[in-house]
Amino acid sequence: MSTKPNYGWLQGRTVKKGGHASSNSHTRSTTPQIQSTSSTIFGGGIKDPSGRTSEYFSMDDQCPVCKSDRYLNPKLRLLVSTCYHKMCESCIDRLFTLGPAPCPIPNCKVVLRKLAFSPQTFEDLGVEKEVAVRRRIAKEFNKRAEDFDDLRSYNDYLEEVENIAFNLINGIDVEATETRIKAYKAANAALTSLNLQREEAEALALKEQEELERREREARAAQLAQQEQQERDERLREEQELINKLETSQKDAHKIVAKSRSAAAKRSSARAASSNANSGLLGMAFGADYAKLLKTRTNKVNNNVPDEPHVPFQDNYYAYDDLFRLLPGGYNDIFSDAVRKDREGIMRAGGYRVEEAWQRALLSAVAGLDAMPLSGLETESILPANDGDVVMNSV
Amino acid sequence: MTDIPNRAKEQKVGEGTYAVVYRGREVSTGRRVAIKKIKVGQFKDGLDMSAIREVKYLRELKHPNVIELLDVFSSKTNLNLVLEFLDSDLEMIIKDRSLVFLPADIKSWIAMTFRGLEFCHRNFILHRDLKPNNLLIASDGQLKIADFGLARDFADPGYKMTCQVITRWYRPPELLFGSRYYSSAVDIWSVGCILAELMLRTPYLAGESDMDQLKTIFRALGTPTEQEWPGHTKLPDYVPVGQFPKTPLRDLFTAASADTLSLLSKCLLYEPRKRISAKEALHHPYFIAIPHPSHPSKLPKCSTQMAPRPLEEVDGNVDMASTGPGVKAAGPNKSKLKRKITSPMEESRARSIARKLDFTKQANSP
Numbered sequence: 001m002s003t004k005p006n007y008g009w010l011q012g013r014t015v016k017k018g019g020h021a022s023s024n025s026h027t028r029s030t031t032p033q034i035q036s037t038s039s040t041i042f043g044g045g046i047k048d049p050s051g052r053t054s055e056y057f058s059m060d061d062q063c064p065v066c067k068s069d070r071y072l073n074p075k076l077r078l079l080v081s082t083c084y085h086k087m088c089e090s091c092i093d094r095l096f097t098l099g100p101a102p103c104p105i106p107n108c109k110v111v112l113r114k115l116a117f118s119p120q121t122f123e124d125l126g127v128e129k130e131v132a133v134r135r136r137i138a139k140e141f142n143k144r145a146e147d148f149d150d151l152r153s154y155n156d157y158l159e160e161v162e163n164i165a166f167n168l169i170n171g172i173d174v175e176a177t178e179t180r181i182k183a184y185k186a187a188n189a190a191l192t193s194l195n196l197q198r199e200e201a202e203a204l205a206l207k208e209q210e211e212l213e214r215r216e217r218e219a220r221a222a223q224l225a226q227q228e229q230q231e232r233d234e235r236l237r238e239e240q241e242l243i244n245k246l247e248t249s250q251k252d253a254h255k256i257v258a259k260s261r262s263a264a265a266k267r268s269s270a271r272a273a274s275s276n277a278n279s280g281l282l283g284m285a286f287g288a289d290y291a292k293l294l295k296t297r298t299n300k301v302n303n304n305v306p307d308e309p310h311v312p313f314q315d316n317y318y319a320y321d322d323l324f325r326l327l328p329g330g331y332n333d334i335f336s337d338a339v340r341k342d343r344e345g346i347m348r349a350g351g352y353r354v355e356e357a358w359q360r361a362l363l364s365a366v367a368g369l370d371a372m373p374l375s376g377l378e379t380e381s382i383l384p385a386n387d388g389d390v391v392m393n394s395v
Numbered sequence: 396m397t398d399i400p401n402r403a404k405e406q407k408v409g410e411g412t413y414a415v416v417y418r419g420r421e422v423s424t425g426r427r428v429a430i431k432k433i434k435v436g437q438f439k440d441g442l443d444m445s446a447i448r449e450v451k452y453l454r455e456l457k458h459p460n461v462i463e464l465l466d467v468f469s470s471k472t473n474l475n476l477v478l479e480f481l482d483s484d485l486e487m488i489i490k491d492r493s494l495v496f497l498p499a500d501i502k503s504w505i506a507m508t509f510r511g512l513e514f515c516h517r518n519f520i521l522h523r524d525l526k527p528n529n530l531l532i533a534s535d536g537q538l539k540i541a542d543f544g545l546a547r548d549f550a551d552p553g554y555k556m557t558c559q560v561i562t563r564w565y566r567p568p569e570l571l572f573g574s575r576y577y578s579s580a581v582d583i584w585s586v587g588c589i590l591a592e593l594m595l596r597t598p599y600l601a602g603e604s605d606m607d608q609l610k611t612i613f614r615a616l617g618t619p620t621e622q623e624w625p626g627h628t629k630l631p632d633y634v635p636v637g638q639f640p641k642t643p644l645r646d647l648f649t650a651a652s653a654d655t656l657s658l659l660s661k662c663l664l665y666e667p668r669k670r671i672s673a674k675e676a677l678h679h680p681y682f683i684a685i686p687h688p689s690h691p692s693k694l695p696k697c698s699t700q701m702a703p704r705p706l707e708e709v710d711g712n713v714d715m716a717s718t719g720p721g722v723k724a725a726g727p728n729k730s731k732l733k734r735k736i737t738s739p740m741e742e743s744r745a746r747s748i749a750r751k752l753d754f755t756k757q758a759n760s761p
Contacts (some may be wrong), residue, residue, distance in 0.1 A: 054453050146652065154685075204574050225452030305690045307499060310506060310682035312674075315458065315514070336552035339576075345626030351581070351667020360519045 063088035065095075065104050082109040083128045092117055099136040126169075133168045137161060142184055142195040150268045231268075238264055323366045331358055402477065404430060409571065413443045418480060421465075427480040428465060432473050432759060445544030452520050452543045453478075460511030462531060462541040481531035481539060483697045485589070489527055491594055492697040497653070502681065503592045503656050503688035506528075508586055509539035513541070513673035516579045519549040523560040525585035527592060536691030556634075561585060564598050566621070569667050571609050573632030580667035583676070587662025594648055609636050616663060617641030624665040654681035663761075 004009070004140050061078055062069040065087045078086040085105045095115035097103050103110045122128045141161045148154040169179040242260045246253055249372075332339070336354045339347050347354075402419050409416045410428065417430045419509035433446045446511055453464035455478075466477040485504065488494060508530060524545040531541045547562050553630060555575040569577055586751070591599035600615060602608025613619075618639045625634065644656045651659075658681040661671040671679070682688065 128415075134618050148685075149680075150683075151685070172737045232681050305692055308503075309541050309685035309692050310679035312682070313513075314510065339552040344629050346574065346629055346631075347576050348577045348668060349572075349624065349626030349666075351578050351670070352550075352552075352576035353554050353578045353668065354520070356578055360549060 004192070053123055056123055058123070063091055065091040078120055080120045080125065080128060081110070081112050082116045083108050083112070084125050086120060086125065128171050134165055137165045137168070137181075139196075140192060143188070144195060144198075147191065147195075160302060166261070175387045201214075234267070237389055326355060326358055326362070330355070402428065402430065405573050413445060419477075428681040429478045429480045432478040433476070434473065440475065444474075448546050449543045450474075450476060452548075456509060456515065456518060456520070456543075458514040459537055460507045460539055461514060462539045478541075479539070481533050481541070483529040483532045483542075485532060485538065485593075487697050488532065488695060490590060491695075492596075492695050496593065496596075496695060497686070497689065498655070499689040500694050501590070501655075502686070503591060503691065503694060504538055505586070505590050505679070506682055506692070506742070508540070509590065509673050509676050511540040512586065513539070513677060515538070516582070516673050516691045517544075520546055521549065521579060522546050522585075523580050524562060525582055525589065525590055526562045526565045528562075530589070532694075532696070536694045536696070538691075539643060546588050547558035550576070562600050563605065564588065565746065566608065567667065568609060568624075568665060569627070569630065571605055571612075571632070572627060572630035574630050577667060579640045579672065580670040583662050583670050583673065585669075586673075587659055587677075590655075590659055590662065592650070594651060606634075610639075610686055613637070615642070615647075616665070616678055619665040627665070654686070657681065666700075666749070 017239070055077075059070055060074055063076065063078060064085070068076060068088055068090070071087070073090075077089050079089060079092060080086050083103055083105075085103060085108060087104070091104070092114060096102060096112060099115045100111050103112050115383075120128060141157075141164075142153075143157060145151075145154050148157065164177055164180060165171055181216050231360060238260060242257065245256050245260075249256065336357065339352065342348055404417045404419045406416060406418045408418045414431045414433045417432065418427065419430045420427050427432060429440070433443065452463070452469055453462065454556075457463060462481065463479045464476060465479065468475050468477070481542075508525075512522065512525070520543075521544065522540060522543055522545070525540070529542040530542065531539045533539060541682055547556065550556050556577065558570045558575060558577075560574050560754065561570060561581060564589045565585035579591050588599050600608065600611050603613040644660055648656060648659070658671070658679045661679070662676070662735065664670045705745060
């Protein structure tokens with residue numbers, strides 16, 4: 001590699017504070033711009049939503065390996081290894097140019113490669129590690145609530161994911177955890193990639209919506225500018241007209257002025273009204289508006305009554321359910337004889353069910369069995385639900 | 396049963412072929428009601444059939460998701476039905492483009508529809524005219540099945556029923572083929588169409604004529620084979636309308652979950668006997684899956700009222716808290732509030748009713 005470490009400080013040479021100043025031109029000429037090579041070598045790191053990596057930078061930075069600091073080397077850049085130890089670029093070059101080598105930090109025997117260093121984003125390396133681990137886990141474990149039958153299994157899944165993340169972050173049972181991840185990966189490959197696609201689609205939709213909103217804003221701004229221009233032109237013309245009139249006509253000057261003023265006022269109010277109508281139209285025209293509505297709707301939903309899970313029946317259905325049971329073989333009654341034979345098959349094709357007729361007959365027979373007999377008008381209001389076979393008070 | 400001075404007509408809300416609907420309120424409680432005045436004089440042979448049906452079946456049904464018939468009375472030659480007042484219907488909500496439906500909202504509406512329908516079927520009543528227009532929405536968001544003008548009870552074996560029921564777009568193929576023997580499955584098909592309409596925001600199977608309706612259905616769901624629907628070629632009005640290939644529902648309902656499509660396809664099965672029943676539908680995984688159905692109070696509502704309020708209602712003694720679109724369930728303090736503002740004479744009446752209600756509640760609760 002062409003990058004030559006800056007050993008100036010080792011050789012007792014004083015490096016002035018403004019390191020890149022004229023006196024330091026020697027080091028500079030021998031040291032190619034770090035920035036130029038670094039972007040190609042050191043990828044990774046934590047990226048913000050716009051895709052940029054913001055690097056942590058402090059005046060107190062010191063390389064734990066060579067003890068070089070920002071005072072000695074203003075271009076000091078610390079990078080983070082896969083075992084979450086930082087060291088400066090020159091140390092990385094020195095140690096790993098000749099191939100993989102163990103980490104120089106005492107008690108850390110992890111074998112590192114030059115390419116596996118990444119920029120530091122957070123001051124605390126623990127956070128750095130946690131973010132990286134969580135990012136990796138989130139990529140693999142991207143199941144959603146709707147992929148589960150019920151809330152409980154989803155919660156269990158989330159807990160499992162949290163356990164795995166915790167283990168990796170704190171270095172507990174790393175090997176066992178890795179095998180767990182591998183097993184999960186193999187089992188859920190299809191779903192994972194599906195969810196990945198879903199996420200991409202959602203991101204795309206969001207982008208489109210933003211684009212739409214931006215375009216709408218631009219259109220509105222253009223419209224406004226146009227309106228203003230029109231207004232200016234009109235006013236100029238009016239003034240000219242007024243001057244002409246005052247010059248040529250014989251009428252009272254005050255009257256002419258008043259007249260033109262009132263006309264101008266009328267026009268401006270008409271313009272305001274039309275522009276209002278226009279902007280309304282413009283707003284309703286596009287899907288951006290719909291998206292906005294959706295957003296307000298979801299926001300509103302969050303701070304309201306919670307949605308309860310579905311309950312099939314909210315009334316006393318089962319009170320009537322166990323009063324009787326249809327015989328599985330059906331009944332051999334003469335009324336439904338023809339229907340059951342169904343020579344032309346039209347009963348079946350039309351969906352007629354003789355079972356429903358039987359059910360009705362049986363229910364009519366048994367539903368009133370446990371009803372108390374009515375005795376006088378006083379008790380009528382006490383027994384509203386039990387006065388018939390078909391009326392079912394369900395409240 | 397008739398106690399005419401107890402109600403005050405306020406405003407005409409709508410007019411149908413055989414009835415005029417007024418908005419009114421019960422003087423004693425201030426509760427808003429709809430009064431359906433049925434024009435009797437017009438019909439030589441007495442009352443219109445649908446009025447009889449409506450009274451007959453609504454009197455027997457009492458369920459949170461079925462419109463409540465409060466009273467029936469006659470004045471002069473007219474028959475008047477006093478119904479719960481409900482301020483919007485599902486059709487208005489579907490057509491209101493400023494409203495956005497979440498999947499949970501659709502789930503909630505369909506669950507309420509199935510609950511109401513299941514109650515009707517449990518009581519052996521076929522509704523036979525389910526459509527968004529007939530699903531009314533109360534001010535607290537509860538959906539209620541209304542318009543029992545075409546309802547009838549399940550036929551006894553061997554008795555014919557008419558096949559000219561259900562609005563065309565929601566009519567199942569067996570009725571279009573003229574079947575005279577059918578069952579609760581016809582209502583399920585309608586609910587399937589409504590579910591699809593809620594997702595599409597436009598009628599799903601909109602045929603221009605009965606013939607075209609069949610074609611529209613087959614174009615959407617594929618022409619049924621003898622295997623899919625045994626015996627359908629023998630139905631009275633069967634005519635072949637051409638072969639159409641089956642297209643998966645997923646192609647049209649791209650954003651729907653698998654559970655939704657599973658329920659939809661079970662509601663739109665050709666063979667009526669295999670179609671899901673209302674009771675089975677309520678146990679379908681669609682309803683149990685996340686997201687939970689929206690709480691009724693959170694469902695989207697029409698911002699525009701059906702008609703402007705008359706002036707006297709604003710300064711009258713009607714409580715303002717009970718019906719405004721922004722106000723959620725008024726609950727028990729509703730009556731308390733009312734007692735405060737009503738005049739002393741009405742107060743005594745209201746109190747007696749309240750006491751009566753308490754009494755029944757006590758009797759029921761243990």
